[in-house]
Amino acid sequence: MLLNSAVDLLQNEEVEAIIGPGSSMQANFMIGLGSKARVPIISFSATSPSLSSLQSQYFIRATLNDSAQVPAIRAIVQTFGWREVVLIYVDNEYGNGVIPSLTSAFLEVDAHVTYWSPIHPSVTDDQLVEELHKLMRMPTRVFIVHMLTPLGYRLFTKANEAGMMEEGYVWILTDGITDFLSTLNASAIDSMQGVLGVKPHVPRTKELESFKIRWKKKIQEEYPTNEISELNIFGLWAYDAACALAMAVEKLGAGNFSLQKTNISRDSTGFESIRVSPVGPNILHSLLSTRFRGLSGDFQIGDGQLRTSGFHIVNVIGEGERGVGFWTPENGIVRRSNSTSKANLRAITWPGESPSVPKGWVLPTNGKKLKIGVPVKEGFSEFVKVTRDPITNTTKITGYSIAIFENVMETLPYAVPYEYVPFETPDGKAAGSYDELISQVYFQKYDAVVGDITILANRSFYVDFTLPYTESGVSMIVPIINNRSKNAWVFLKPLTWDLWVTSACFFVFIGFVIWTLEHRINEDFRGPRSHQVGTIFWFSFSTLVFAQRERIVSNLARFVMIIWFFVVLILTQSYTASFTSMLTVQQLKPTITDINELIRTGQRVGYQNGSFIFTFLKQMKFDESNLVKYDSPEQLDGLFSNGSRKGGIAAAFEEIPYMKLFLAKYCSKYTAVQPTYKFDGFGFVFPKHSPLVSDVSMRILIE
Structure with missing residues (x-):
């Protein structure tokens, strides 16, 4: 029926442009006809994202x-830091079209x-209630609803009855419902209290208010029994589309708008051959360059569709909706539409x-x-036992x-x-490695893992880690060389024999x-020859401990003693x-300091x-x-004792927390050597x- 009407307009009425379809x-049917006849098809209500992929230049x-509303919804989720959402949508072309965009946007x-x-x-009411109960059993409480008003009204009525409009829940509406909130009755609004919604921003202007008054008056005159006379966004877009087409035609001026018959006798649909408009391309070009301030805001076509100027974020409260902020492509979420500085939304x-x-x-809630x-291990039980x-x-x-946990x-x-x-076998032994333990979270056998688990990049591909609660790094532990001499003459080693002599x-x-x-002027240096020789040796060596008893009389001798x-x-x-360094520092010298030496010589090394x-x-x-x-640690000490x-x-090679435990127990036998390889610690x-993850990480920082 639609296709027949469109062909009739093109063939018999010889139209140069079509406003529609609805x-x-x-x-989808009209786009092909418009391309064949080179007639612009202007739609003010075909919102499906799938139409963009058709890439027909004659479809406006x-x-x-x-x-277009996806970035605004994504910005709301990002602003409040929600990490999980549930998408509720009508299962038809309208609902399915935007879901891929929403899914990928949230990942960003x-x-x-x-x-x-x-x-x-x-869907029946019973089926709707069953689906809502399934959602209640899930931990996620952020719901994005994308459907039209009739089904949306039923959804929120049942959600309210099921207790899903209580504290802790978050509901965000797309424009499919938000645009028509003013048309809902009091019962529907009562069931949607606290809901957030986004809708295209329509600036308040004198022209818009005047048009609404004329519109309402006209509707009441022609349809006196019609209780709803509010003009929605699609009505504004329809008016602006008609104005844009009129302006485009006026730019071209009066001319011959006759149609030429194509050489093709019949099209693929079996209808009589479609005539080609000689002025359609000119109208299209003029329409694409048309810009003006319409009732819905700035009218400008880009990439075959209306450019986004922004979205209004509203909160359903009381008897209707209340604006809490705006989203614009340039500034993101702002409190006022004409503001360029980012700010929080108004109180919600x-x-x-x-x-x-x-x-x-x-x-x-079950x-x-x-x-x-938790890991099961034999040693290093200070972390997990x-x-x-x-x-x-x-x-x-x-x-x-x-x-800590x-x-x-x-x-x-x-x-x-x-x-x-415990991650263990029936006989109480460890059931696998740490990687196998972590994989149990990925396979949903465990809800979390707590223990001395190292944060690694490859593990982060399939699980999330909290912030680390221990320092990070891997170091090499080696035995130390005992340079302490065992003989009685060790006190002679600090000085060389030349220096001693x-x-x-x-x-x-x-x-x-x-x-x-x-000796000539000082009696302390006189006496028998043997006494004087003894005085020479005694006096000089007693100066080591400043214990000399002889007085010095000569000033020259005093000068020599000062220097001595x-x-x-x-x-x-x-x-x-x-001597102190020899007895302490030197005995801590490691046996190996170069990892490349271990590899080159084929030495055996240990790991936990x-x-x-x-x-x-x-x-x-x-x-x-x-x-x-x-x-x-005991087994590690035994391996060191045997030698490679x-x-x-x-x-x-051991992580720093384990290394500290081992060295605290065997500090006199082993030491850690550089370098320390960077890792992210335990989480x-x-x-x-x-x-x-975010809440636990925050508490780890506070603690």
């Missing part, structure tokens, strides 16, 4: 594409569509008359506790990581019920000089420093069983046959896009 489905959309702001809920246009009343922003998710997986009481058959989970969960502003589940000679020489200067005291001070202090360090060492070009695993040639190891594991 829907996207009708536009004097309305906004449904996808790190939000995730957890569920798609298509609603059939002829959320469902349940709540003034506080909903967090957008809740824990499942009373189920979160299953928290799983013990089982053989009498009561109860399991107790303790350790530093567990204490429990403290964080206690400080959350909401209760999170959870239970620990020289010092002794100087001691004797200084004694002789002082005796020469003093200075030399003795330097000599004794240097000896003390060297189940750790990612095994993969790290293989990437460092270590031969897999030279990699030895261990489970505990006797089935042990020459070095071990807690949650499913991808889990809303708990």
Whole structure:
């Protein structure tokens, strides 16, 4: 019927342009005819994004594409920090058209569509209630609704009855419902309290108000029984489309608008051949260049459709809607339409008359506790320790990581019920590596994993980590060389033999000089020959500890002693420093300092069983046959004691937290050497896009 009417207009009425069709489905039929006849087809209500892919230059959309509102909705979700949303839409061409754009747009702001809920246009009330109950059992509480008013009214009526319009819920409407909020009755508005919606922004002007008055008066005269006389956005776009076409024709001036018959006798639809308009291309060109201030705002066609000027964000409250802000392509969300500075939205009343922003998710309401997986290991139990009481058959989970997690969960502003589940085999052994433990979250066997789990880039592809709660890095542990001498002459080693002999000679020489200067005038340096020789040696060596008893009378001798005291001070202090360094620092010298030396000489190195360090060492070009695993600090000490040639190891690679524990126990035997390889420390594991990640991370920072 539509196709016949269009062909009749083109063939018999010889039209040069067509305003219409009214829907996207009708536009699919009309676009081909317009291209064949070279007649502009101007639609003010065909909003489906799929029409853009047809790329017909003769199809002009004097309305906004449904996808034009997607950035505004995305900006709202981003502003309030919601990470998960549910899309509820009518299951037809209108509803399905915008869903791909919404899904990809949310990913750009790190939000995730957890569920798609298509609603059939002829859905029954029972089916609608069943679908709503399914949504209630999900943790996500942010719902994006894309459908038209009749179905939307039924949806919100049932949602209100089901208790889904209470505090904690978020509902965001596309323009399919928001444009017609003023036409809904009081009962429908009551069931939508607290809902947010977006709709094309229409500036308030004197021309618009005057036109509305004339429109209402005209409708009341011609249709006195019609209770609804409000002019919606499609009426404004229709008026602007007609004005734009009139302006385009006026630019061309009067002319011959005759049609020429094509050489093709029949088209593909079987209708009589379509005539080609000689002026259609000119009208199209003139229309595309037409710009003016219309009733709906600035009218300008770009890429075959009306350019977006902005969207109005409204909040359903009381008896109708209240504007809370705007979104523009240039400035994003702003409080006023003419503002260029970004600002928060006005105060919003959320469902349940709540003034506080909903967090957008809740824990499942079925009373189920979160299953928290914990690693089972033999050594390094300071972080996680799983013990089982053989009498009561109860399991107790303790350790530093567990204490941090429990403290964080206690400080959350909401209760999170959870239970620990050890990752173990029936005989109590570890059920796999840390990577296998983390994969249990991805496969939804665990809701989270808590323990000494290292944050790695490859693991972040399928799970989310909180911020780290320990320092990061991997270092090499090696034995230290014991340079402490075992003989009784160790005190001679700080000075070389040359220096010892020289010092002794100087001691004797200084004694002789002082005796020469003093023995004639100082009785302390007189007496028998043997006494004088003894005085020379005694006086010089007693200056080491400044214990000389002889008086110095000669000024020249005093001058010599000043210089000698200075030399003795330097000599004794240097000896003390060297001797101390020899007994302490030198004995901490590591046996190996170069990783390349380990690789070149084929030395055996150790790594903790189940750790990612095994993969790290293989990437460092270590031969897999030279990699030895261990489970505990005691086992690591034993491997070091055996040495690389006797089935042990020459070095071990360990994360800093484990390294500190090991060195605290064996500080006299081993040391850590540089470099330290950067890693991100220990964190807690949650499913991808889990809303708990941000809250737990925030508490880790506070703690």
